[in-house]
Amino acid sequence: MPMRFISLRLEGSFCQFRDTFLETGQPIDVLDDRNADTVTTRLQQHPEIEVICRDRAGAYAEAASAGAPQATQVADRWHLWHNLCRAAEGVVRAHRADLRDPTEPSPPIAPAAIHIPAITPTTEVPAPSAPDTDSTTATRTRERHALIQQLVHRGLTITAIAEHLGLDRKTVRKYRDAAGSEQLINGRRHRTRAFEEFVPYLQQRIHQDGITNAAQLFAELQQRGYRGSRRTVRxxxxxLRAAAVITPLALAPPTVREATRWITSHPDHLSAHDKTQLAALLQRSPHLANLARHITTFADMMMKRTGTTKLPWLAAVRADDIPQLHSFAHGIERDLDAVTNGLSLPFSSGAVEGNVTRVKALKRSRYGRAGLDLLRKIILYSPC
Incomplete structure (x- = not known):
């Protein structure tokens, strides 16, 4: 049967070239290897080929030029768009600092939801159940338990609380899951901690003088004879510092992938929230605004197949300081004729992609059970 239109596609881990009717979507053959010489020989056996639709692999371009010089080569549009999206992600990653809005207001929180009483030496706590539960450690355990419970009621996660208080996540979980603070108190130690004699001074500096800097207080304690570690003071x-001032958690900026999806998606496929976020991002980032403009132009050219008249897009890209798009543009220039055909002719490898998934499933289902000869027959004769 004569072949006029074919598509060349690399088949995953098995790395075989396959040529397929663009008109029927039926596979024709499975070649022995991925070398350009093998594909060239296969194409030379069919001088009736008129159109070759391929992806951006260099071996395909070399084999198509040598084996079928009379054929029109068409770069597949999906692969062009995929390459452009990867370049766009690189641009967004290079300008990730622009993803955070420096003027982002703090999220509004009802006063009742953030009310946490200041912790002072006179803070009322439940009466101790035993004489050995009135130590400084026991008091601090009760205070910490009350604080963590209130943060949990605000809806903060364990990770957020741990970062806010400077505690380990396991410690926060232990205080969160405890039915009461007395459950966490193991009793007073039978020795006097050297740190406890300095606690009244610390409480005076914190609650009366408003000093909460750990380094400053540690230096003052050292001058008064303290020989412990700074970590104990911190x-x-x-x-105590967390109870005095609770800083509202800032909204997280969009991730690189989220911003890339906004820029490369059709506006009709974005939610109202995403559109608002994208507009704000492009307004504060000139580099990403230029990127979005170039991507919109390329998408319009690809959808309307106006590649023959709008490839001055390359000159516009080179005029902007976007190195990642420069690399994409250089790749297009090296394969300009095929890309122009892909952006102007109706041919594409879309009909082949379903067969690609089918062939991969066939290979995996028979892994290690047969050689290439049997696999070739299975691929060619299995119903599509």
């Missing part, structure tokens, strides 16, 4: 101050 751990003691963490719940």
């Amino acid at each position: 751990r003691y101050l963490a719940p």
